Amino acid sequence: MVNGEAGIALAERIADQARALGFVACGIASAAEDPERACRLEQWLGEGHHGSMEWMETRAEHRRSPQGLWPEARSVIALGMSYAPAADPLALEAHPDRARISVYAQGKDYHDVVKKRLKALARWLVAEEPEAQVKVFVDTAPVMEKPLGEAAGIGWQGKHTNLVSPDHGSWLFLGAIYTTLELEPSQPHRDQCGSCRACLDACPTDAFPAPYRLDARRCISYLTIEHKGEVPHEFREALGNRIYGCDDCLAVCPWNKFASEAHAAREFLPRAELTAPRLAEFLALDDAGFRSLFSGSPIKRIGRDRFVRNCLYAAGNSGDAALLAQVERLLADPDPAVADAAGWAKARRA
Structure with a gap:
């Protein structure tokens, strides 16, 4: 040592x-x-x-x-x-025609x-x-x-x-x-969450069966990024306009009042086109357009089909009739999950 x-x-x-x-x-x-x-x-x-x-x-x-x-x-x-x-990650909740992308994926x-x-x-x-x-x-x-x-x-x-x-x-x-160096370990921090349960109460899908325990199967980040195929019906409305990840449990944490964007690496500054994007622009993406737009972004790894699937759930939740034509065009999409999401969105009269 x-x-x-x-x-x-x-x-x-x-x-x-x-x-x-x-x-x-x-x-x-x-x-x-x-x-x-x-x-x-x-x-x-x-x-x-x-x-x-x-x-x-x-x-x-x-x-x-x-x-x-x-x-x-x-x-x-x-x-x-x-x-x-720098901006409030929850601000777009009030703008259903916009797509919410997790902060970490905007740069x-x-x-x-x-x-x-x-x-x-x-x-x-x-x-x-x-x-x-x-x-x-x-x-x-x-x-x-x-x-x-x-x-x-x-x-x-x-x-x-x-x-x-x-x-x-x-x-x-x-x-x-x-x-392989045997270094002197640092002193761990004590848990300072106390009686606060803001993160637990903020979760739209009740993904925490108990404090300090996460059921990924109910987590919006998992559902929009890792989960392949159709998202279970019980979670679709709760997705709201979140199309890639979810920041809710992080955004409400009181300890984030000590976080400062001044400490963030410049590479993680959000791209202007991803801070408040319109759903209509994303629904129009084909595979080539998706790859071009998200080159150098972590979003690229989920592929166009899963991404558009997520956007269709958001379109259905938006209630925006102006999106209906794009939704109907995707009813015939070759990907079954995309076509299913389009059908669900149409039924909600996007």
């Missing part, structure tokens, strides 16, 4: 370098398995709360702990990059931005400590970023299960560097 004054100095240098690269939060956790975290994962999977995200289950052994994925790992450097918005793809910074920090660490081996991860491998972030002291998992930072709220992209 790099301990004593040398260990403290190294941890401070890592944090300084992380800040220089745009990370607003940095902490260190052990790579060893934590029985409580592993138990929570097993319970969540056992209850089927992961829905159709089969990869969560098939690689569960790798998710249990960093060493389950990489046995040589000794420490995890957990990092957070802010994407705090550049965070996978690319965060990974680039993680690699830079990893290269710096290896230059400082040549014996170190490193691996970097950002939401593309079986890594439990939120529990690891909690263990590393950059926040705590709130009742909405997302990480909450006392300094930056919930608007954080998380990344991790696994290393």
Whole structure:
């Protein structure tokens, strides 16, 4: 272990370098398995709360702990990059003819931005400590970023299960560097949610069966992004005009009063055409138009069909008769889920 004054100095240098690269939060956790975290994962999977995200289950052994994925790992450097918005994420609720896109997806793809910074920090660490081996991860491998972030002291998992930072709220992209260096772990934060249940009460689909537990099958982010095919009828009206993700549980968190858009990376500034887009423009997209519009965006990964499906549910909820012609055109769409969504929207006389 790099301990004593040398260990403290190294941890401070890592944090300084992380800040220089745009990370607003940095902490260190052990790579060893934590029985409580592993138990929570097993319970969540056992209850089927992961829905159709089969990869969560098939690689569960790798998710249990960093060493389950990489046995040589000794420490995890957990990092957070802010994407705090300047505008109210809930403002478009009152404008049903507009499409609501989750704040995180309005700018550049965070996978690319965060990974680039993680690699830079990893290269710096290896230059400082040549014996170190490193691996970097950002939401593309079986890594439990939120529990690891909690263990590393950059926040705590709130009742909405997302990480909450006392300094930056919930608007954080998380990344991790696994290393063979045995670093001194940071002190975890205590849970400071208290009696607040704003996030639980704000959820449009009651996706939280209890505080600190999420049933992804009921979550709008899951339904609009991960779920393939037709969205169950019981959730369609609750989608409102949300077409990609949902920010409601984050937006109402009181800790976000400490978040500032001044700390957000420039790459995450929203594209003008995605801040308050008209549903009519999205309903007209074919595959080529979709790929062109969302090049470099995380939205691109769900494909045109799933995206237009979501827009049709929003059209049905809008009650906007001006959209009816576009809805009817999509009744004959080759994708069954799109055609079904068009039929549902027409029945609601969009």
